[in-house]
Amino acid sequence: MSEVLYRKYRPKFFKEVVGQRPIKVTLENEISSGQLAHAYLFVGPRGTGKTTLARLFARSLNCLNRAQGSTEPCNTCQTCQSNLNNQSLDVIEIDAASHTGVDNVRENIIANAQVPPFNQKGYKVFVIDEVHMLSKSAFNALLKTLEEPPKQIIFILATTEIHKVPETIISRCQRFDFKKIPQADVIKRLTEIIEWEKVQMDENILAQIARRSEGCLRDAESILGQIISLANGKVTEDLVSLVLPRNNWQEIDILLEALRLNNLSAALNQINKLVEEGVDLDTLHNDLLSYVRQVMLYKIIGSEFVSDLDTNWQNNIKIHAEGFKLADLSRLLNILLNKLSHKQQSIIDQLPLELACVEFLLISQEKQTASNFSSPNSQNTTGLEINPQDLDVLQNNWHKLADSLKSLNHSVSALIKSTHPLQINEKVIVLGCEFSFHIEQLSKNNIKQAIEESLSDILARNIAVNFEVDDDYQNKHQDFKGRSEEGIDELVNVFGGEIV
Ligand SMILES: [Zn+2]
Numbered sequence: 283m284s285e286v287l288y289r290k291y292r293p294k295f296f297k298e299v300v301g302q303r304p305i306k307v308t309l310e311n312e313i314s315s316g317q318l319a320h321a322y323l324f325v326g327p328r329g330t331g332k333t334t335l336a337r338l339f340a341r342s343l344n345c346l347n348r349a350q351g352s353t354e355p356c357n358t359c360q361t362c363q364s365n366l367n368n369q370s371l372d373v374i375e376i377d378a379a380s381h382t383g384v385d386n387v388r389e390n391i392i393a394n395a396q397v398p399p400f401n402q403k404g405y406k407v408f409v410i411d412e413v414h415m416l417s418k419s420a421f422n423a424l425l426k427t428l429e430e431p432p433k434q435i436i437f438i439l440a441t442t443e444i445h446k447v448p449e450t451i452i453s454r455c456q457r458f459d460f461k462k463i464p465q466a467d468v469i470k471r472l473t474e475i476i477e478w479e480k481v482q483m484d485e486n487i488l489a490q491i492a493r494r495s496e497g498c499l500r501d502a503e504s505i506l507g508q509i510i511s512l513a514n515g516k517v518t519e520d521l522v523s524l525v526l527p528r529n530n531w532q533e534i535d536i537l538l539e540a541l542r543l544n545n546l547s548a549a550l551n552q553i554n555k556l557v558e559e560g561v562d563l564d565t566l567h568n569d570l571l572s573y574v575r576q577v578m579l580y581k582i583i584g585s586e587f588v589s590d591l592d593t594n595w596q597n598n599i600k601i602h603a604e605g606f607k608l609a610d611l612s613r614l615l616n617i618l619l620n621k622l623s624h625k626q627q628s629i630i631d632q633l634p635l636e637l638a639c640v641e642f643l644l645i646s647q648e649k650q651t652a653s654n655f656s657s658p659n660s661q662n663t664t665g666l667e668i669n670p671q672d673l674d675v676l677q678n679n680w681h682k683l684a685d686s687l688k689s690l691n692h693s694v695s696a697l698i699k700s701t702h703p704l705q706i707n708e709k710v711i712v713l714g715c716e717f718s719f720h721i722e723q724l725s726k727n728n729i730k731q732a733i734e735e736s737l738s739d740i741l742a743r744n745i746a747v748n749f750e751v752d753d754d755y756q757n758k759h760q761d762f763k764g765r766s767e768e769g770i771d772e773l774v775n776v777f778g779g780e781i782v
Contacts, residue, residue, distance in 0.1 A: 287507030288500055291475055293334055294366070295354045296342075300471045300499055301463040302331050308458070309335065310353040313342050318405075319456040320431035323413075323447070324440040326460025329498030332440040333375075336409045339438065340373045341365040344404035361401055372399040372406045378420075379412040387420040395427055395435050405436050413439040414446035421448055428454040462497025465489070471499065472506050481510050483517040494526055530561065530569045535598050538573060541614065541642060542605045549639045557632045567622045567635065574618065577602040578611040614642050668706045672741060676703050677762065679740045686736040687729070694729050702762035704750060711737060711745050714752030714759070721749040 293299045296306050312318050322339075324332040338355070342348060344365065347356035355362050364370040376390055391408055399406040410416075416424065428437065428451065439455060441447055463471075472488045491509075495502035508525045509517055533556055540548035556566060580587050581603040606614075621638040628634050680699070687695040697720055704714040715721050724730065734747050752758055 287475070287479075287510065288503045291478070291503065293338065294357050296338060297354070299331055299335060299338070301467050302335065302460055305335065305458045305460065309339050313339070313353045314351050318343075318436060320435070321428050321437040321439065321455040323444075323452060323455035323457040324438060324460060325444045325457060326442070327462055327498065328442055329495075329500030330460040330463055331499065332460055333409065333411060336407075336438040336440060337365065337373070337375075340370075340405070340407035340409065340436075343407065343436070344370070344372055344399075344401050346401070346403075361404065372401055372404060373409065374407070375409045375411065377411045378415040387416060387423060392423050392427055395432050398432075399434050405434050407436045407438060409438045409440065411440045412442065413451075414441045414443045421451060425450055425454070463499045463502075464497070465492045468492040468495060468497070468499055468502045472502060475503065475506060476510070479510055481513065481515060481517060483509075484519075487517060487519070487522050490522065490526055530556075530566055531573070533561070534566070534570050534573050537570065538577070538602055541639060542602055544643060546639060546643045549643070550636055553632050553635055553639070563631050563635070567618070570635075571615065571618055571622070573599075574611060574615055577606065578608070578615065581606070581608055581611060610642075613645070614638075617642050668703055672706050673703070675741060680763075682740060683733070683736045686739075687732055690732050691729065694723065697723055698733065699763075700759070701749070702752075702759050704752060704758070706745075708743065709746060710748060711741075712748045712750055714755060715749050716752065716755045716759070718751050721751065724749055 296310055299306055322336075324336060326332060341355040341357070341362055342353055344361045345355040345357075346359040346361055348354070355365075357363075357366065361370065361372070365373055368375075374390065374394065376387070378387070387410075391410075395406070395408070397406070410424075424437075425448075427435075431437075437455075439447070439451070444452070469485065469488045469492045472491060473485075476483050476488075487509075488506075491502050491505045495505060505525060509522060512524065513521055533552070537549055537552045540546075540552055557563070577599050580599050585600070617638045618635075621634040621641070624634060684695045684699045687698055700720065701713040701715050701724070703711055705712040713724075715724070724733065730747060734745060737747060738745050
């Protein structure tokens with residue numbers, strides 16, 4: 283049924299062809315003007331209309347009833363009929379992907395091309411599908427014919443892999459690049475077909491089919507055919523779920539959210555839950571890649587980026603785009619591509635995906651640790667080497683540090699409030715200062731020692747202290763202290779306006 287549906291509704295007129303408008307217009311102009319090339323090259327993804335247009339072009343050229351200046355074939359005359367039934371002696375289709383195609387190219391094409399068309403007013407048209415599969419010697423034979431093309435002979439070479447076609451062949455052809463069919467056009471075409479078939483179907487289902495077919499109209503029509511053949515006139519979501527691969531977006535959204543929130547266990551649980559539910563891992567991988575890509579494009583291009591996904595998902599994509607850094611999205615895509623390309627070698631099916639999550643979050647967590655100093659309203663993006671636990675303790679107890687120094691020197695107590703931690707490890711803490719003369723004050727032996735004792739108390743471990751002038755002082759200090767100006771005011775009083 284599915285393939286039947288595709289053949290049944292193969293466009294018989296140019297006006298019925300879905301998409302590829304610039305190509306149609308050019309071909310029709312050439313038909314009506316009679317200014318034809320000897321060889322055409324149709325390049326593009328599968329299922330986008332290359333063979334359909336090649337046959338239509340050949341039929342139109344050979345139609346006995348076609349009025350001068352018109353481009354559409356009549357589809358009823360003898361040559362149109364034999365063409366539609368694949369019985370035309372003047373339209374020779376060769377699939378180069380088959381052995382016969384490669385082996386017989388010399389015989390089929392070179393010899394046959396010397397014989398004029400049966401239809402004396404028409405053309406002999408050779409359609410060579412998947413032409414990139416021809417052997418080197420076959421290409422050479424073809425090239426010779428293209429260099430000295432016999433009259434009334436037209437070649438239409440179609441390929442999905444143009445990079446495998448020799449440049450010498452390409453340069454002798456008029457080239458057309460076929461595009462994937464836009465979803466809206468696919469939906470429109472499917473809508474026509476269900477009307478002809480007298481089947482009821484929600485547009486939502488047609489949209490699902492269109493999305494799943496990824497611009498390949500043949501696949502879309504094939505899926506639609508399967509669904510119609512199972513239905514009894516009325517198509518339900520349940521029925522569709524039997525034919526269409528399960529819609530994973532919601533599950534993938536949960537997985538990506540776990541990654542965004544740095545929650546490795548949630549990510550791994552989600553993967554294993556899906557595996558237990560019997561989700562198809564290949565589809566899951568592809569959908570996850572596609573989803574992350576959408577998020578990345580949204581982050582770069584913004585809301586004007588038109589996603590292939592439902593509008594419902596646009597909002598989810600926006601949330602992810604705002605939550606992930608661009609560098610992390612690109613890193614995640616690279617890790618996924620890398621791990622998933624090795625998935626055949628894995629004994630445990632879901633292991634590559636699990637490893638991808640672990641690898642992604644390990645580095646994220648390391649970076650997170652390094653940059654956790656930033657508060658939410660911070661504009662500071664320079665990395666501070668300080669861990670969140672120590673940072674918390676220091677933020678909550680900085681006033682204790684200042685208090686402990688009061689007995690020693692009142693101005694030093696105020697001065698320490700103007701510093702903030704820049705880096706910390708087990709043994710050393712570096713405090714950022716605004717001016718070098720502050721460092722001179724704070725580095726005096728007894729003062730430095732008092733600061734170290736106080737900080738060791740606060741952090742509950744022996745710690746040495748160093749000072750540095752902080753180039754990004756204002757930002758970092760505000761991050762650490764909040765927006766309070768208290769410390770600065772006090773300093774101004776103590777140093778008599780020396781602090782600006
Ligand atoms: Zn005709």
